[in-house]
Amino acid sequence: MTPYLTSLRAIVLREALRFVHQRERFIAALVRPLVWLLVFAAGFRAALGISIIPPYQTYITYETYIVPGLCGMILLFNGMQSSLSLVYDREMGSMKLLLTSPLPRWWLLLCKLLGSTAISILQAYAFLAIAAGFGVVAPPWGYLAVLPALTLAGVMLGALGLLLSSFIKQLENFAGVMNFVIFPMFFLSSALYPLWKMAESSELLYTICAVNPFTHAVELIRFALYGEVNLPALGWTLLAAAIFSACAIWGYDPARGQIGRRR
Amino acid sequence: MRLNAILALVMLAPAAQAGEIWVTNEKDDTLSVIDTDTLEVVRTYPTGERPRGITFSHDYSRVYICASDSDAVQVMDPATGEILYNLPSGEDPEQFVLHPDDRHLYIANEDDAITTVVDVETRKVVAQIDVGVEPEGMAVSADGKIVITTSETTNMAHWIDTATNALFANTLVDSRPRHAEFTKADKELWVSSEIGGTVTVFDTATQAEIAKIVFEVKGVHPDRVQPVGFEFTPDGRTVFVALGPSNHVAVVNADTYQVEEYILVGRRVWHMAFNGDHSRLFTTNGVSGDVTVIDVAKRRAIKSIKVGRFPWGAAYRP
Numbered sequence: 069m070t071p072y073l074t075s076l077r078a079i080v081l082r083e084a085l086r087f088v089h090q091r092e093r094f095i096a097a098l099v100r101p102l103v104w105l106l107v108f109a110a111g112f113r114a115a116l117g118i119s120i121i122p123p124y125q126t127y128i129t130y131e132t133y134i135v136p137g138l139c140g141m142i143l144l145f146n147g148m149q150s151s152l153s154l155v156y157d158r159e160m161g162s163m164k165l166l167l168t169s170p171l172p173r174w175w176l177l178l179c180k181l182l183g184s185t186a187i188s189i190l191q192a193y194a195f196l197a198i199a200a201g202f203g204v205v206a207p208p209w210g211y212l213a214v215l216p217a218l219t220l221a222g223v224m225l226g227a228l229g230l231l232l233s234s235f236i237k238q239l240e241n242f243a244g245v246m247n248f249v250i251f252p253m254f255f256l257s258s259a260l261y262p263l264w265k266m267a268e269s270s271e272l273l274y275t276i277c278a279v280n281p282f283t284h285a286v287e288l289i290r291f292a293l294y295g296e297v298n299l300p301a302l303g304w305t306l307l308a309a310a311i312f313s314a315c316a317i318w319g320y321d322p323a324r325g326q327i328g329r330r331r
Numbered sequence: 332m333r334l335n336a337i338l339a340l341v342m343l344a345p346a347a348q349a350g351e352i353w354v355t356n357e358k359d360d361t362l363s364v365i366d367t368d369t370l371e372v373v374r375t376y377p378t379g380e381r382p383r384g385i386t387f388s389h390d391y392s393r394v395y396i397c398a399s400d401s402d403a404v405q406v407m408d409p410a411t412g413e414i415l416y417n418l419p420s421g422e423d424p425e426q427f428v429l430h431p432d433d434r435h436l437y438i439a440n441e442d443d444a445i446t447t448v449v450d451v452e453t454r455k456v457v458a459q460i461d462v463g464v465e466p467e468g469m470a471v472s473a474d475g476k477i478v479i480t481t482s483e484t485t486n487m488a489h490w491i492d493t494a495t496n497a498l499f500a501n502t503l504v505d506s507r508p509r510h511a512e513f514t515k516a517d518k519e520l521w522v523s524s525e526i527g528g529t530v531t532v533f534d535t536a537t538q539a540e541i542a543k544i545v546f547e548v549k550g551v552h553p554d555r556v557q558p559v560g561f562e563f564t565p566d567g568r569t570v571f572v573a574l575g576p577s578n579h580v581a582v583v584n585a586d587t588y589q590v591e592e593y594i595l596v597g598r599r600v601w602h603m604a605f606n607g608d609h610s611r612l613f614t615t616n617g618v619s620g621d622v623t624v625i626d627v628a629k630r631r632a633i634k635s636i637k638v639g640r641f642p643w644g645a646a647y648r649p
Contacts, residue, residue, distance in 0.1 A: 125634040
């Protein structure tokens with residue numbers, strides 16, 4: 069096994085172990101979207117169902133509409149959580165161990181990204197299974213087609229997490245991430261309401277939603293779940309993933325990034 | 332997972348059975364023809380004013396259309412879409428049934444409180460029967476002996492003996508009865524009441540009420556639950572009931588009279604028709620101007636197809 073693969077295996081395994089050992093985290097990650105699906109959506113049941121928007125072929129209930137958005141929510145929270153764990157690693161010193169590896173830093177970061185994305189995808193599938201149990205089902209092939217979409221969206225949001233973790237100096241600052249990144253990203257997107265509804269109330273909000281990379285991640289997942297490719301969403305998600313990854317690698321570069329400056 | 336998906340794909344592949352659903356568009360004065368396989372509108376034909384009821388002759392060589400505001404039943408050649416001639420129909424024909432003899436049309440004349448019987452071969456009115464105010468729903472028993480007219484304002488189902496063309500019974504139902512159907516073996520008569528929000532089941536032999544079905548759609552005000560058109564599956568065990576502005580179709584167990592499921596469709600769902608093998612059901616949604624296709628086995632809406640304004644009636648043609 070080449071050193072590259074060894075490190076990949078080690079890092080992904082560590083992520084997996086950490087995940088398995090924190091059963092509360094798994095449950096919490098599922099409970100959050102389920103609360104939205106079963107409580108929030110119940111109250112908004114009648115809000116939709118008046119217009120057909122792609123990729124849907126017919127009228128849908130609100131529950132059906134928000135499932136892709138809640139998958140996105142899982143990926144978003146998980147991406148941020150892994151950035152939180154990096155800050156923790158840094159404080160505890162285990163990151164020093166990781167970064168002293170002779171392998172290029174971008175590779176280590178990529179391994180970390182893949183590890184956390186894999187966990188996110190597992191959670192998203194668990195959520196989809198539970199949602200199906202409650203009667204919110206997609207076409208069977210959609211569950212397969214959604215895998216690449218979940219992967220790309222997971223990598224994009226994970227890269228964003230990495231980027232943020234290079235800026236956050238202390239664990240306590242994570243609350244700021246919640247306030248200034250997770251909530252705006254989630255609420256200013258198409259996860260909870262279609263963008264045309266947004267456009268009805270405010271053109272400015274609509275524009276913000278339309279450039280939000282999370283919107284495109286959600287739309288990518290939404291279309292994939294129905295076996296369709298949303299090309300603009302795919303393009304924007306890829307672009308965002310590339311930019312966030314590049315910035316994260318730059319952020320972790322000891323010569324230039326935040327890490328270096330902190331020393 | 333992958334294997335399951337592939338299996339599911341194979342199972343999903345529909346048994347190809349070409350056919351068409353013909354839909355009358357009340358406000359557009361047109362007919363939309365939907366291909367039952369591609370689920371697309373393939374043709375649109377102009378009709379008389381305000382087309383509503385629609386039915387095919389038994390050999391599908393003619394299609395009869397109630398052009399309510401033209402005060403005529405139009406006869407169209409389904410192959411060309413050409414209106415061949417009009418049948419005398421009495422004023423404001425809304426719904427009709429074709430007798431099993433393929434020759435007599437029983438037409439409800441909404442404004443005149445009569446049911447008109449027309450011979451489609453001689454093109455003459457055979458009889459006019461006085462019924463309640465605003466007759467609408469029409470049904471004929473499979474043996475052809477009984478025709479039912481329901482009157483919207485009198486709130487009755489009128490039982491017509493086809494041998495004498497005279498009423499032999501009148502039964503009260505809930506407010507504004509819209510549609511009636513005999514079960515396949517003629518044992519029961521089902522009548523939907525739009526304002527009453529119920530479907531009443533009668534015993535055909537005694538004309539006595541056997542059961543009354545009430546509907547309750549989660550999150551929809553009871554006033555908006557208005558049963559109108561309904562159709563039985565060929566085995567007679569399941570009924571699909573259109574619930575008007577509640578935008579749902581109810582699936583009712585015909586043996587227990589219990590509602591088993593509600594399916595979300597378009598706005599103000601009115602009438603419906605099955606495709607050839609009864610695997611799909613097409614519902615007309617008036618306000619949203621589309622037709623929702625329901626997978627009968629899975630009881631799930633799969634697609635909504637835009638048609639003209641205010642689609643009303645639907646009929647199948649192979």
